[in-house]
C-alpha cells in the first residue's frame with residue numbers, strides 16, 4: 006500500500022472510532038429526573054391566601070443599622086403566627102431563640118433517625134426611598150388582585166415561613182406524624198447577614214447536640230428561561246454558595262506637583278493593576294456545582310447539545326469558552342472580579358500621595374481567600390501595591406448523591422412535573438451557610454415557578470407572587486416533609 010493511502014486508512018479508522026465512542030457516550034446519558042408521583046394535599050386555599058396576605062402587612066424590615074429596626078412589628082408578626090397556625094403551636098415544640106428567632110420541633114416517631122430542617126426568614130429588605138409610588142400595590146398592603154399577592158416578602162421570604170407553617174397545619178389536620186424529628190427554623194435578620202437569627206439558632210442547636218441530615222433554605226427557583234437549549238423550566242437547587250470577599254488595593258508615596266509628574270503616578274499604577282486583573286481574569290473551569298448543573302440538564306437537551314456535554318473530554322475547552330462569553334454563565338465557572346470603588350486625589354493640581362481601590366470578589370468553592378490574594382499579587386506584579394483581603398469563603402458543597410438531594414428533587418418534581426430539577430451554584434448569600442456546622446448537607450430552593458425577570462423583583466419594586474405559585478410552594482413543603490420522612494430504603 007502507498008504511504009499516503011495507509012495514512013488515510015489510519016486517520017479514517019481513528020475518526021470512525023471517535024464517532025462510535027462519542028455517539029455511544031451521547032446515547033448512554035440517561036435523564037436524571039425521577040418520575041413524578043404527586044400526593045393530594047388538600048390546602049384550604051382561601052385561608053392560606055389570607056395568611057400570606059396578612060403576613061405581608063407587618064413591616065418586619067431589616068436595616069444595616071440595627072437601631073432602626075422596629076421590633077414592635079416583629080412582636081406583632083409573631084403573635085399573628087400563633088393565631089394563624091393554632092395546631093402547629095399546640096402540637097409542635099415551639100421556642101424563641103435570641104428573642105426573635107423561631108424554632109419548631111415536630112417530634113419524630115423514630116429517634117434513631119437523624120433530624121431534618123426547613124428554614125426561611127421573615128425579615129424583608131426596605132423599600133428603596135423614592136420608589137414607593139412605582140409600586141402597583143402598596144409594598145406592605147398584602148393586596149390580593151387578579152390572582153396575585155403583593156408586597157415585600159411574597160417571594161423573599163415570608164412565602165417560606167407561611168408556606169412551611171401552612172403545610173404543617175394542613176398535614177396535622179390530615180393526621181400526619183413524621184418519622185424523624187422535623188424542624189422549622191426561621192431567622193429574622195437574614196437580609197443583614199443572619200448573625201443574630203440563623204447563626205444563633207444553629208449555634209444553640211449545636212450546643213444541644215442537634216444535627217441534621219439536611220437543612221433546606223430559600224435559594225434557586227423553578228425558572229422558565231434558565232438554561233439556553235432546554236425547553237422545560239429548570240428548577241435549580243443550590244448545593245453551595247459562592248464566597249464574597251473584598252480586596253483592597255492601595256499604594257502610597259510619590260506625590261508632588263502636577264506640573265512635574267513622573268511617568269507613573271499612583272493613579273496610573275493602580276489603574277494599570279486593575280486593568281491587568283480584568284484582562285487576565287480567574288481561569289474558568291467547569292467543575293463542581295456548575296458542572297453538576299450541566300450533568301442534570303444535558304440529558305434533556307437536543308442531540309447536538311447532548312453530544313457536546315456527553316463528550317466533555319473533548320469539548321470542555323469549547324464549553325468553557327462559550328460559558329465565559331456571558332456574565333451569568335461565566336460566574337458559574339470562575340471567581341469573579343468587580344472593581345467597585347476607586348479613591349484617589351483631592352485637588353486638581355496635586356498628585357495624590359495615596360490611591361486605593363476596592364474589588365468585590367465572588368469566590369468559587371475551592372478558591373480560598375488566601376489563594377485569591379496570591380493570584381491578585383502575582384497578576385498585578387507590583388510590589389509597591391499592597392493587597393488586603395477580607396470576607397467569607399465559599400460554603401461547603403453539598404452532595405447530589407445523597408438521599409436528601411433525591412428527596413428534594415422528588416418533592417420538586419411532584420409539584421412541578423414538567424420541570425427539570427438540577428443542582429447549581431448560588432451567587433448570592435443566604436442563611437443556609439449558617440447551618441453548615443450542624444447539617445450534613447445544606448440545600449437552597451425556593452419552590453416557585455418564575456421568569457428570570459421576576460427574580461429582579463425580589464429586592465426591587467413590585468414584588469408579588471401568584472396565588473398558584475404560593476399554593477405550589479405549600480404543596481412542595483408538604484412533599485419534602487413526606488419524602489424525607491419515608492422509611493430508609
Ligand SMILES: [Zn+2]
Nearest residue numbers: 161162195223
Ligand atoms: Zn431571602
